[in-house]
Amino acid sequence: MDRNEIKQFIAKRIGRLLHDGDVVNLGIGLPTMVANYLPEGANIFLQSENGFIMVGPAPLKEDEDMRIVNAGGQCVTILPGGVFFNSATSFGIIRGGHVDMTVLGALQVDEKGNLANWMIPGKMVPGMGGAMDLVTGAKKVTIAMEHTAKGAKKILKECTLPLTAAGQVDYIVTEMGFMEVTKDGIVLREINPEFTVEQVQDATEATLIIPEDIKEMGV
Amino acid sequence: MDRNEIKQFIAKRIGRLLHDGDVVNLGIGLPTMVANYLPEGANIFLQSENGFIMVGPAPLKEDEDMRIVNAGGQCVTILPGGVFFNSATSFGIIRGGHVDMTVLGALQVDEKGNLANWMIPGKMVPGMGGAMDLVTGAKKVTIAMEHTAKGAKKILKECTLPLTAAGQVDYIVTEMGFMEVTKDGIVLREINPEFTVEQVQDATEATLIIPEDIKEMGV
Amino acid sequence: MHMNKEIDINKAVDLIEDGMTIMVGGFLGCGNPHRLIDKLVEKGTKDLTLICNDSSFPDFGVGKLIVNKQIKKLIASHVGTNPETGRQMNAGEMEVILVPQGTLAEQVRAGGAGLGGFLTPTGVGTVVEEGKQKIEIKGIEYLLELPLKADVALIAGEAVDTYGNIVYFGATRNFNELMATAADIVIVEAEEVKQVGELDANDVVTPGIFVTYIVNGGAI
Amino acid sequence: MHMNKEIDINKAVDLIEDGMTIMVGGFLGCGNPHRLIDKLVEKGTKDLTLICNDSSFPDFGVGKLIVNKQIKKLIASHVGTNPETGRQMNAGEMEVILVPQGTLAEQVRAGGAGLGGFLTPTGVGTVVEEGKQKIEIKGIEYLLELPLKADVALIAGEAVDTYGNIVYFGATRNFNELMATAADIVIVEAEEVKQVGELDANDVVTPGIFVTYIVNGGAI
Numbered sequence: 001m002d003r004n005e006i007k008q009f010i011a012k013r014i015g016r017l018l019h020d021g022d023v024v025n026l027g028i029g030l031p032t033m034v035a036n037y038l039p040e041g042a043n044i045f046l047q048s049e050n051g052f053i054m055v056g057p058a059p060l061k062e063d064e065d066m067r068i069v070n071a072g073g074q075c076v077t078i079l080p081g082g083v084f085f086n087s088a089t090s091f092g093i094i095r096g097g098h099v100d101m102t103v104l105g106a107l108q109v110d111e112k113g114n115l116a117n118w119m120i121p122g123k124m125v126p127g128m129g130g131a132m133d134l135v136t137g138a139k140k141v142t143i144a145m146e147h148t149a150k151g152a153k154k155i156l157k158e159c160t161l162p163l164t165a166a167g168q169v170d171y172i173v174t175e176m177g178f179m180e181v182t183k184d185g186i187v188l189r190e191i192n193p194e195f196t197v198e199q200v201q202d203a204t205e206a207t208l209i210i211p212e213d214i215k216e217m218g219v
Numbered sequence: 220m221d222r223n224e225i226k227q228f229i230a231k232r233i234g235r236l237l238h239d240g241d242v243v244n245l246g247i248g249l250p251t252m253v254a255n256y257l258p259e260g261a262n263i264f265l266q267s268e269n270g271f272i273m274v275g276p277a278p279l280k281e282d283e284d285m286r287i288v289n290a291g292g293q294c295v296t297i298l299p300g301g302v303f304f305n306s307a308t309s310f311g312i313i314r315g316g317h318v319d320m321t322v323l324g325a326l327q328v329d330e331k332g333n334l335a336n337w338m339i340p341g342k343m344v345p346g347m348g349g350a351m352d353l354v355t356g357a358k359k360v361t362i363a364m365e366h367t368a369k370g371a372k373k374i375l376k377e378c379t380l381p382l383t384a385a386g387q388v389d390y391i392v393t394e395m396g397f398m399e400v401t402k403d404g405i406v407l408r409e410i411n412p413e414f415t416v417e418q419v420q421d422a423t424e425a426t427l428i429i430p431e432d433i434k435e436m437g438v
Numbered sequence: 439m440h441m442n443k444e445i446d447i448n449k450a451v452d453l454i455e456d457g458m459t460i461m462v463g464g465f466l467g468c469g470n471p472h473r474l475i476d477k478l479v480e481k482g483t484k485d486l487t488l489i490c491n492d493s494s495f496p497d498f499g500v501g502k503l504i505v506n507k508q509i510k511k512l513i514a515s516h517v518g519t520n521p522e523t524g525r526q527m528n529a530g531e532m533e534v535i536l537v538p539q540g541t542l543a544e545q546v547r548a549g550g551a552g553l554g555g556f557l558t559p560t561g562v563g564t565v566v567e568e569g570k571q572k573i574e575i576k577g578i579e580y581l582l583e584l585p586l587k588a589d590v591a592l593i594a595g596e597a598v599d600t601y602g603n604i605v606y607f608g609a610t611r612n613f614n615e616l617m618a619t620a621a622d623i624v625i626v627e628a629e630e631v632k633q634v635g636e637l638d639a640n641d642v643v644t645p646g647i648f649v650t651y652i653v654n655g656g657a658i
Numbered sequence: 659m660h661m662n663k664e665i666d667i668n669k670a671v672d673l674i675e676d677g678m679t680i681m682v683g684g685f686l687g688c689g690n691p692h693r694l695i696d697k698l699v700e701k702g703t704k705d706l707t708l709i710c711n712d713s714s715f716p717d718f719g720v721g722k723l724i725v726n727k728q729i730k731k732l733i734a735s736h737v738g739t740n741p742e743t744g745r746q747m748n749a750g751e752m753e754v755i756l757v758p759q760g761t762l763a764e765q766v767r768a769g770g771a772g773l774g775g776f777l778t779p780t781g782v783g784t785v786v787e788e789g790k791q792k793i794e795i796k797g798i799e800y801l802l803e804l805p806l807k808a809d810v811a812l813i814a815g816e817a818v819d820t821y822g823n824i825v826y827f828g829a830t831r832n833f834n835e836l837m838a839t840a841a842d843i844v845i846v847e848a849e850e851v852k853q854v855g856e857l858d859a860n861d862v863v864t865p866g867i868f869v870t871y872i873v874n875g876g877a878i
Contacts, residue, residue: 023647043441045647049759050685051832053645066688067816067828073686073739080635081601083645084828086835086863087685087711088767091760092551095780096619098647114783125747125756126738127712133760133780137552166783242867262661264867268539269465270612272865285468286596286608292466292519299855300821302865303608305615305643306465306491307547310540311771314560315839317867333563344527344536345518346492347566352540355560356772385563544773553764554793554800557774571793573774575804580774584795607860640827641861 054082273301463614550619602649770839822869
């Protein structure tokens with residue numbers, strides 16, 4: 001798989017985690033691609049933390065309205081039934097547990113469900129934006145990322161970068177597999193048949209729990 | 220003065236405390252009558268703590284809309300430029316210092332600016348409603364009441380009833396005079412010429428401070 | 439299914455079980471969901487904890503629940519307009535917790551917004567501070583007040599689309615907008631049910647994601 | 659006079675003095691009051707503390723204030739879209755305090771609503787908790803976050819009547835509604851100025867009592 005195929009593969013698998021009626025917040029980048037793979041016939045309510053619900057697809061160039069942008073600052077649309085609100089209401093929705101799932105990228109994630117995705121000391125300090133609230137408040141937190149970064153492991157025993165939130169991650173989806181963070185550690189629920197369990201473990205610092213009924217990661 | 224005249228007299232004096240552009244919350248009963256004596260030409264924004272600003276006069280019977288009531292539950296109107304909002308916003312306005320003056324009645328008020336107006340243990344426990352927030356949050360708190368209750372003194376050295384708020388009262392207006400609560404005690408700024416200073420003091424438990432330039436309480 | 443939340447009023451009110459905590463929007467009856475309340479009186483569901491601004495009047499809105507002795511515990515800011523509330527309270531038949539109105543509103547909002555509490559100056563130096571943590575910030579004392587949540591919230595909306603987006607009218611909004619965020623099950627009584635897309639996305643006050651079921655009240 | 663709050667943009671921006679704390683609504687430039695910002699860049703007022711969700715882009719909205727070196731201290735949730743912010747931060751030329759976006763929104767709201775603070779679970783177990791009081795409520799840890807206020811708030815409104823009642827459009831609402839409650843002087847840049855009574859009392863989002871002055875921006 002090339003990098004684009006990897007991203008599509010990950011986004012597709014996450015799409016299958018969603019249910020009719022779910023309120024979902026998708027981070028920028030890879031997570032946004034999940035919008036292309038929502039379960040058929042299901043109504044998924046995409047929330048944009050800058051202040052609305054029912055994000056629709058990007059408009060045609062000539063229909064762009066700078067007053068309707070997503071959390072990445074890109075012009076989008078709002079679907080019928082969508083609602084605009086202020087940032088306090090938006091984060092009341094998020095922190096109050098009214099978002100069923102948030103999908104975000106990660107720099108590091110560990111077997112305790114800790115997540116680091118907002119800064120690299122001395123290098124990159126973009127700020128946490130809404131990520132800390134999303135990871136703390138959403139009912140389920142799903143990490144969408146490539147399994148390693150230029151060979152460096154990202155799924156660790158313990159994050160070394162400053163955390164975004166402690167113990168909040170539920171699922172990790174990479175091109176290698178679909179993992180669930182449990183109190184016993186990270187369980188490899190599904191594996192991409194292009195890889196062996198050994199290969200996945202070799203690319204992972206945390207010790208993966210391999211269930212007897214491990215499934216093939218279909219999409 | 221009969222009781223109605225007394226109330227009108229008090230309401231009129233309080234009307235003169237208001238300035239163009241003031242946001243004002245009037246309690247039920249006597250305080251509501253202040254609305255009839257707003258300074259001419261001034262725009263006073265009356266707030267109703269149940270959720271709107273720019274309370275207008277009662278409508279004709281046939282125009283009554285049960286969806287537009289004041290904090291006393293009576294049908295009123297909203298003036299052009301008025302706005303409806305929820306109770307959290309309403310009390311954000313109140314507690315956040317955006318109300319210039321609140322006018323309320325009192326069971327007791329004392330020389331420290333303490334106010335008791337929400338319960339008599341063992342007798343009457345209606346609840347504080349919005350009074351505690353109003354007295355705590357408004358920039359100026361004005362007490363509108365008859366000077367005594369069936370002969371019993373109400374302006375005390377120290378309140379004996381459960382407090383509505385501690386140290387928040389700014390002005391006390393009765394049929395006898397216009398008083399200001401200062402850190403030194405209660406100053407009788409104006410006196411109704413129908414009474415002597417001695418008579419006002421006799422009707423008051425707190426020791427009144429009588430300034431040299433005490434004025435006649437005009438209306 | 440999620441997309442049309444309309445439900446029969448009987449089924450809606452049957453979701454409320456004996457002993458549950460309910461929030462009911464409204465202020466002295468204005469903005470009470472009257473049909474839902476009447477149905478709840480008819481059902482006779484009992485031992486309820488009621489969170490409402492007030493107990494209205496004996497024959498109007500939530501006041502009827504008090505008169506019908508369905509309330510075990512009442513959390514409100516004002517009960518003076520319903521003599522039966524005072525009687526039951528003094529007779530020890532019903533527990534009543536009186537809360538400043540602004541604090542009550544903020545507690546409900548905090549419940550819906552996932553806050554663990556908030557600091558308010560209201561009630562400092564009064565009986566309201568009893569049993570509460572006091573925290574001083576920059577020389578000013580505040581009470582730490584905790585959030586409120588409910589099993590079921592009964593909401594009165596003016597126009598409601600089938601997703602549950604709500605527009606309110608006039609002074610009926612009061613606690614409805616807040617309570618719609620703070621309960622596991624949120625039932626809205628709509629004066630008028632609209633199709634999705636009929637309400638302006640800029641004017642909707644309560645996003646439909648908060649609403650579980652809609653009862654079509656029909657125009658008064 | 660109180661009844662028509664329109665003022666010339668020069669007079670409005672002159673109210674901002676060197677060293678003041680300003681809040682500016684907007685999210686990556688969407689909902690920034692662009693004309694007020696451009697005028698403030700022109701004036702060159704300096705040593706400002708800026709409270710804004712982000713520092714936008716170098717050539718768009720509040721980002722220009724950073725590039726023009728008018729900001730001494732920035733309180734924001736995200737600065738990644740403006741490289742000049744990172745440069746000044748790393749060079750020690752500007753102090754930057756990064757705050758989770760939901761906490762920032764709530765801090766501004768608390769400032770406007772007279773709350774002494776609030777408890778949020780966001781940031782627990784991260785560097786955000788450094789120096790903050792932690793309070794446990796029912797077994798869950800929260801951070802006590804404090805309110806934010808400003809000397810001047812610069813707000814972008816869509817339709818604004820001469821009392822200052824504001825209606826927003828789309829995603830421009832974001833922090834504008836909150837910041838309009840939390841400053842001593844609130845200046846709103848209106849896309850369109852309306853006469854009193856033209857806006858529906860049920861649809862107005864920011865009551866005019868919060869607004870000090872209106873600058874007529876005219877349609878884009």
